Amino acid sequence: MLNFAIVGCGHVAKKHVQAINNSEGARLYALCDANANQLQQFGSTYDIKHLFTSFEKLLDQQEIDIISICTPSGTHRKLAIQAANAKKHIVLEKPMALTLTDADAILKACDENDVKLTVVHPNRFRPAVVALKQAIQENKFGTISYVNATLRWNRNQAYYDQASWRGTKEQDGGVLMNQAIHNLDLLLWLIGDVEQVQAYMDTRIRNIEAEDVATAILRFKDGMLGVIEATSTIYPKNLEESISIFGETGSAEIGGPTANWIKHWVFDHETEAETEKIMGKVENDPFGIPGHQMIIQDMIKAVEQDRAPIVTGEDGRNALALVLAIYHAAEQNSPYELQWKGEEKEDGND
Template sequence: MNFAIIGCGFIAKKHVQAIQNIEGANLVAVCDRVPELMEPYVNDYQAKPYTDLTEMLQDESIDIVCICTPSGTHATIAEQAADAKKHIILEKPIAMTLKETDQIIKAATENNVKLAIIHPNRFRPVAMKLKEILDQNLLGKISHALCTVNWNRGQEYYDQAPWRGTKEHDGGVLMNQAIHNLDLLLWYMGEPEEVFSMAATRLRDIEAEDVSTGLIRFESGALATVQASTTVYPKNYEESITIFGEKGTVKIGGQNALNFEHVIIEGLENKMSKQWISDIDENPWGTPGHEQIIKDMMSAINENRLPAVTGKDGRNALALVLDFYESANTNQPVKRSKRD
């Protein structure tokens, strides 16, 4: 299948590398308003460059587009791609508002094209193993969870482009970094019922938040605490999710939530838990999530099924971020039903 990349900034490199690693996937075109950004893909992969998106989307040889532009531009570009009958792989967040999100999903549905959202953390070996543990009900009734993203993004990170750290096109630590972890929480814990949050902009010169703390009550009755920041000195400190159940406790953690840090489960032999830990430690990254999502999109098209991470999944993660923002702005709990 033939791919095109829209937006040739930093994240586009991951998409191109993934495409190169997948048999039968071909990069045939790139599109960006800045011609210089397309040069590496033209020179190294012979991709055809376009500065005009409408012109590129008229190329009937393109099957799938990967949208790697600033978040605030996703809706307009995705709708245009859907109308051109191109399947869509869309970087997170799916959009900046639920209205835009629903427009994207509607356009994909009406044009009968597949829509996949980039939430690659689901494909980390340790994340998939924890999902398996929960699906097998090995922890029993879940009491609560802790979700932590304490990272460093210095001012130079935000100064790379004028849209970074803005509320309109980027958002803060919740929208840009922790949204992956919120997606995992929803994957593990189910539907949220209510959230409460506080946020601040403490150390970075940006419009959006650089630190956030929040609480979630899920429909199951389980609770979760979410703490996220980009203010940690001098580098990333921790990304982790811990789930506490009546029959066990499991923590995945480290700087990038790649390893089991704690596994105690009723009836599970110590030898088995050590084996799980060892297996993950041998190859903690596994096959990169971008590669798995792109490969899955190709299979979804061939098998005429939904992609592994759907537009609805992207909408749910965005809605949770927006609930956190509303709660922080109003200093009041927010019911999820308001977002449906």
């Protein structure tokens, strides 16, 4: 049995509580939040006895094996490094950090202390996304020419007004960093590294510091083109989240208000019966096991088997790097060349 602690008792922490409680081999042992009232309320709701307003005192608890960090994004570097130095494995909410300098510092601390790190990109585990990944691995698309990621969601002003850090560049970020980063992670996981970005972004409607709408054109390393469209200003509620892939021998789109359903699925060498089987399986269970639960269960296995988690810290860094590249391209109003970690130079640290 591995003991988990959660730091940051806000909205997303509820998903971690459910994921831990529903995962075999996991026990939610402790909670931590600097807001004593919020901590007590959260602890009472979920019947957790070990409550800490001090993160340092939480880290002193030898019983704790894994810490879920659910605090504002700008705090991730400090907390993750402290957790790593205390020899605690880490489940880190997205984005893993707001700069590549901070992301690299987290990766370095985890490596030096030999602790596991996973970043919460749960959409990879959706049944429709898994089917799409398998189709790519089986080369059903042939040569892929074009991909598209669309996020047309609503995060109203009340959402941003919940806390002073929301929508700020220093602690939070905008629609790309907070909502669309999952779609960017999927594009990188499904297609591969991006070579060049051109982009526009703006803050059109919400009273926030960061962007509420963004568009970008991507060129992937092996020549594919892609388009990203993301906004948090759709009235009055979430309209669409989709991933589309188009190739010489197939095309597919997964979508809906969240990308959980197969909207289009046609392949040259796939029989009608095979297509109906794939689409029917997704239709019957479009959500599958919740993504946060899959992240927690995989972390448990990673610790027990001493292997890397499915979603690694490097994966979290890559998604962040793409967001920052889009920011740079929009700010300089010209194409931006990406250099991935391990190459001659790295960009996007600011």
